[in-house]
Amino acid sequence: MFTGIIEDLGTIEKLDRADGNLHITVHTAITNELKIDQSVAHNGVCLTVVGITGDTYTVTAIQETLNKTNLGLLKEKEFVNIERAMKLGDRLDGHIVQGHVDQIATCVDILTEDGSWIFTFEYDKDLNNITIEKGSITVNGVSLTVVNSQLNRFSVAIIPYTFNHTTFKTFQIGTTVNLEFDVIGKYVKRLNDLKN
Structure with missing residues (x-):
C-alpha cells in the first residue's frame, strides 16, 4: 500500500x-x-x-x-x-495507492500558468477506466487531483514543489505515463457494471 x-x-x-x-x-x-x-x-x-x-x-x-x-x-x-510502502499508523497524505498500474496514458498538453502547470493526459477508453472531477488519480506514482475530467482524458494541476521533485519536470507532449485509477472508484464502477 x-x-x-x-x-x-x-x-x-x-x-x-x-x-x-x-x-x-x-x-x-x-x-x-x-x-x-x-x-x-x-x-x-x-x-x-x-x-x-x-x-x-x-x-x-x-x-x-x-x-x-x-x-x-x-x-x-x-x-x-x-x-x-507506507507504514501502518503513518498519515495518508495522498490517497490509497496499490502500486498496480491500470494502464498507460500519453501527455497531450502542457500549459504554464502563474507559478504552476496544467498537464493533460489521454488514455484508451476501451479499458473502461474512469476519472471524476476532483477525484484522485495516480500519474507515475504521484497522487493528484483530477481537473477537467472527460471520457478518455483528464488534466492535473502541478505546483512547483511537485514539478521539481518528481518526473513531471521531464514530461513533454508525447511522454508515456503510468495511471492508477482510484481504488474506491474502481470498486464502485465494477459494482455498477454488475448491476447493469
Missing part, C-alpha cells in the same frame, strides 16, 4: 533484460534504508527489491508489467519516481 507522495527521484543506473524480464538497477538517496524483499513503487509500479549493492538496488519487472506500464520505455540515466 502506498500514498502517492514521492520520497525521492531515483536514477536508472542499469537495465538488464533476461528471459523476458527487465532487471532495473536504481541509484537513490534512500537505498541505505532498503532491504531485500521490500516493496518499492517505481513510477507507481510496485516492485520487490531483489538486490542491494552500495548506493544502488535492483528490482525485476516481468513481461506482464512491461506490457502494461511505461517501465519498458526506461533508459539509463533517466529519473524514476520512488516511494516505499
